[in-house]
Amino acid sequence: MPHRLRDLLLVIISAVLLVLPYHFDWAWPFAYVAFIPYFFALNRKSSGGAFKYSYLFGFLFFCFLGYWLIHVNVVGFIALAAYLALYFAFFGLVSVRFLYPADETERSDTRKAIPAVFFIAAFWVVGEYLRGWIASGLPWALLSYGQWKNLWVIQISDITGCYGVSFFVMLVNLLIYKILRMPKTRLAAVAALILLGSVLTVCAYGLIVLNIRDSFYKSASAEKKQIRVSVVQGNIPQDQKWDRKIKNIIFEKYKRLTFMSATEKPDLILWPETSFPGYFEDEPLLAAQLRSTIRQAHTDVLVGAPTLGDLERGLQFYNTAILFGPDGEERKRYHKVHLVPFGEFVPFEPALGFLRKFFAIGHFSAGNEKTIFETQTRTQNPNRKFKFAALICYEDIFPGLVREFCLAGADFLVNVTNDAWFGKTAAPYQHAQGSLFRAVENRVPVVRAANTGLSCFISPEGRILASVKDNGKEIFVTGHQGYTLTIRKTPSFYTRFGDVFVALMFLLCFLAYRHRSKHTAYSEV
Template structure:
């Protein structure tokens, strides 16, 4: 019973340390109870130790995953169950690997392995087909962003490293107390822990209050049409959507407005790329721009491209039962007085909704299974590079980030490396209703602002649309579930942060260390440590 209670405690500490409702200090002790459970089992004489470690760990991580991400069920119960149960399974397997190494190595080495293994797992979640980095530990400070201004140097992996170092120090402090039974000898360790927690915060606050931007002020409008994606969005003609967007824009536009941003796939009635130039809804937008020649309109749009040449069929292309192939795109588009249309196709896709992971393996087993969230049930086609939309103003270069892409730190730096001076997030968070889903998604955008030191405009179909400055402050926002337009200013920035240049270097170092320690220790005989 003691071990079960400790496992439950770990899950609750991690869950209630999570944004947007939690207090992240709890993350600093969240892993300690399950580490104590693992140690008790390791030095015990029970059988099936690995399975027991797995069982208690799974309890901890299911609790954490369920409390923080159960909002997924509002879009799809199966998808939510898969994400929660499988992600918890993977986390529990990490504890089993740690248990195997801890039997063969000294405590410090095995704990180093666990820390690096966890960061390796988080890096995996940023890149593999079942990508789900929502619970990467560095995200846990998104509401307490004044504590982690140094993410401009480390990215979120700096936060993960911070969490694990403190957990390990507290865990070792407890083990030391169990041996010595004296508080007097623990003062030095306690001071070290306090410094490890407080010094990064002090450094961060210094960065926060001294950071200044020197770029150009850009006047921007974020549109929030508030269209129900389940019952309305995919049944409204693009021409009617254009009228609505222009009506909302008229409420806020001035002669100084530089940029208008509309949400992800707001033009949801699939447009053939070859016919876009002459589409009636585009003509409406072009006419509006002609009356406001300084204006740039960035909007989400759904595209389709029918393939007539078999050599153009891609891995992500879709086959229709009528006998033809086509590419389906979730895209961003920018229009201005230029004759050219700038396009970007979403490239970080939602598993089960926009992409079928490991298609060659899974398709023969379950067929073309895709979760129905409205619109076309098809795999989306991506692009390799991060497009940056340019304007006649040489200082205004916009990185168009589409929805789920905003959760990926190193991915977003690609826009900045390609010249983006501001970032625009277009999204549709209505699938989850009034839950933590859209709140966490907005909160994570603060991390991208800090990592790249770029101001962000966020246009969300049902909300929360917002302006976020380069320090992570939400300077203004439009409430969830309301229709309207939000005007504000962004400050351009053409300087690159260290993280933008170096990317997830902490994770890469961690992967190397984890592999090295694992290979060395697994050749040793088991021992109690």
């Protein structure tokens, strides 16, 4: 088989193996070998060749991953995949120099080959972190997210954040590759020992933490702080969501679900993102009906609604979560602070505003305050107060942003979202992967209220405790679900100190650059 065709097949195999865990929760083990065919394909490649094959790897991965974006915009989907593939390309460009150094003796020299493995894993983490910041950021489908069902491994996130899990997965790939590449050598033996030690350390930490935390939940209930929360899932198709002819039908649906939830006596009911059918200030009759509904339900209700903000400061559009008390009166608002570029606004509007002629893009403004809501129990241990933050749409995929809400005092997190755009695909589950990691990182429960699903309750350990279901289906079904959350306010290392692990990865990259620069300088003498 020609080398080019073989290498092309290896890259395709890697892309398929890597994307499987994001579509099938049972497929998480594939992530630990997904990069190995790709690493073999990089053998004897120049920097340019490594860049091309790595770009192809990334482009195929993001196409296989986010095919559901074609339901929104085909051109945008291709453009986004082409952009995100650049992170793979630069990873390949840098890592090939350490994976296959020009001096072939370095490849089998344990003192140089093993540090190179850690350098390459660090490069990957730095790339993921930058992807979450550059051009507004899109930390979707990080390498760690494919492990969302691997409970033992993801527990390290409360120290390292999700990036520590990404580092671990990449490290395993690299060590297995080294063992396969040079079997029966001292390098392979050392790599095997490091692999075994890494796996045992990570899994042991996860097992110990889970046992400690589970023992707390099994303790006497009198010691626990609990609050009952209910979510409603309206299941409004995207093509009907803003049809003014049926706005009353949509409202009645949410009204009925609210009353059904209220029979379970929750302390808080959650409506999804923009579930109120119209701009709140433009619909006084529906707003009055909403207040009446909440008074009858006699509980706190958080409603997602588009709003116009303070009209005295000029017309501005916000994606908002509004908390109403049992008396139907508004308590507090949160305006979404991290907007979707080219969805809710156009970045660099003066230069790129022309895109509005070709695509339907919103005119939303970003909020400037990280609001913390307060609710209280009414049935179980009455008058216990709890604080929570409402993350709107994809705000839950940003680790740093969510951490700020937790630092501000949130006892639990809420994600109100609308994933109806993407049809009956893996998109809602990929979105929920981010929520799950935010729960583990900050050791707080996360409650998701999604228009068409996945609406669920996630424990601080990353378990999905309950979800809205109908005949076993979780997405594109109508329903409601309640759950009693147990609150244990113990800020994690990650919550207190942030991305210390990422800082160490940047330091490793700097040391790698210094090491390579010195080696190059000596070789030229």
